[in-house]
Amino acid sequence: MADNGSSRKALSGIRVVDFTQVIFGPSCTAQLADHGAEVIKIERPGVGDLSRQFGPYVDGESMPYASINRNKQSLAVNLKSPQGMEAVLKLIDSADVVVSNFRQGVMESLGLGWDEVHARNPRAIYANGSGYGPDGPIGSTRKMGHDSMAQAMTGVMHVNADSNGVPRRAPIAVADISAGSLLMEGILLALIERGTSGVGQKVEVSLIDAVLWMEAWGIATVANATAEADHLGNPLDGGVYMAADGYMVITGLFKPNPLQSICEVLGLSDLSLDDRFSSVDLMTENGAELEAIIQAEVEKQPRDYWVSKFDAVDVLCMPVLSLDQTIDQPQVLHNEMVVEVPSNKPAGASTVVQRHVGIPVKLGSTPGTINSPAPGIGENSREVLAGIGYSDAEIDEMATAGVIGIG
């Protein structure tokens, strides 16, 4: 937060008109903003981004919303008002990038589809995030996208089934956030390509495609071989054990004979010489036996003891942490992945700083920075409209008429 926002960034000078909400789209435009783009978030007056309604709240502000809307400006405008749409179109005329993740057809019904935007501003890159793709058997319907739908459709819930057999969502926004990063990539690719062609292009990323990309190895397996390889069945590959003070994970890969090293640490004779465990296939087949032997030793000492012992022989070992423990890990703080952000200071705010996720892409010369907290609804309406030529009187009139909201 030391940066005053004036230093050069990778995306300095890039203007983004941002119609996104909830997670997928905002996680993309947050990254654009973190790296210096001017991101103007279009919100519905009074209501704003849907995710503003998701708790927990601090001083009335949604923490989920605050986390991935820092560094953005908010223009609250009624898109159904002709005067409001006129202002948005003027803004689009000045934009390098237009991003949305409405359900399919909404941008078109507003007159903001690719054809219209491209005709008005041929340099604008037009990025659309969808649930299933812009067309095709599901994509061409108006079915809304959601992380749960994408996980169900792509085998993630199936393979994450509980031991009682009931499928479960992976408890992390795999579809939303990975799709957000891919949408960011697409925009950056199109910006690079525009450097040659001078013309913007359309970028499409869907939630299901993003998960499928994550499953590249799994697809290669099920699409080309007769049986799915039980990669996770090897008890040395991410095996979970209960130490004296909690769970930890051991991954004995990337060594010629990891089991030998594990036995050395545990004070056991070399089980890699045991006929039951002398190959990865045999270890997998006799996994329960091997796990029981390892477990009986691991429970005698606390996790930190084992981590340092295993580190010393270059076998991977880590305590299994809950997220509230994670956010205070020294390495996490060192990486500036949980950082203090000033709160938006609503009247009577009890806190002046919040803690949010940092910036994962670290650039050496032009690092991203967090310069401002997530905006209130319409907090920047006045300055954004003034920037495209509206007078104070016009802005006041639009506010009075309910065309715009002023935060």
Added chain:
Amino acid sequence: MADNGSSRKALSGIRVVDFTQVIFGPSCTAQLADHGAEVIKIERPGVGDLSRQFGPYVDGESMPYASINRNKQSLAVNLKSPQGMEAVLKLIDSADVVVSNFRQGVMESLGLGWDEVHARNPRAIYANGSGYGPDGPIGSTRKMGHDSMAQAMTGVMHVNADSNGVPRRAPIAVADISAGSLLMEGILLALIERGTSGVGQKVEVSLIDAVLWMEAWGIATVANATAEADHLGNPLDGGVYMAADGYMVITGLFKPNPLQSICEVLGLSDLSLDDRFSSVDLMTENGAELEAIIQAEVEKQPRDYWVSKFDAVDVLCMPVLSLDQTIDQPQVLHNEMVVEVPSNKPAGASTVVQRHVGIPVKLGSTPGTINSPAPGIGENSREVLAGIGYSDAEIDEMATAGVIGIG
């Protein structure tokens, strides 16, 4: 595959020297290659990328390897040979991007650290993927990164615990692939910035930072509020039910009263008027009761019946599919997310095509394409070395001396 590789791509003219292996790094450089960069993969003669040892195999070729190394060239070279290193340095002199995901310290020990590369070729972007960051309490050790370590450290395994309480890995490469996309982003940001400065910079992304970015909402919750919000506890948010022919998921969000619509579809009286279920908090509190009522109806009909019924009232519903079912879904095929790639045709190959993951970032004017399958070890050694000035005689001599491998 119709494209002959000559059409313009977003990254046409960009040369990448690729020291990556396994998943994280190769998933980044696969995306660079898909969008037109010339990616030259540096491999150890005879051994190659570690992931070549992971099954299943088709005609002797590792399917996991094949999936995310298409469109790349392979230069097999012994980095411990001075003559081999000389060739690699010449290649770096011609590079726009140098990427690696070795354990920390390896590139430096080879004389290929940022300082050396930047001094030789100031325009080169230097991208490093690590497990924990390049420095800090864990990053500064030589501890190797792995998806299992990142999931353990970031709360993912904890929150994904089985109903018996044992933590489990999310069964998808959340850390590796999301970090690979972020590394790709960092490289694209640095390419854009180089357009202004003329100078390359360092890009750093770690596995743990990538997962933390994915947890933005969760971090905002645990870092600012007293208790973790039980977002997944709402039985209407990704609730799993057994239909007559298998599991499906129902997500009743984004509507003023989704439970009313769900009851309408199920032929039940409106449970949103029931005191037990009249708010999200109450539905969560009395989730087991609500789930039992819904379950009793859902099991009467097959999944397709319910999906079309719920689609009609705009409530999200999807069968829970296994990955082998996913890859043949019409929408997945429509999106070209599972595509045929010619096999590398080793002697005696039984198959001439493989099926692999497609390209998730869809560009309108300059779409990425898959032009060539994953290379054999050293398959392109001759042409790559010829391209930087080596004569045929020199190349033959290096091959005979074991400095390079020729595929």
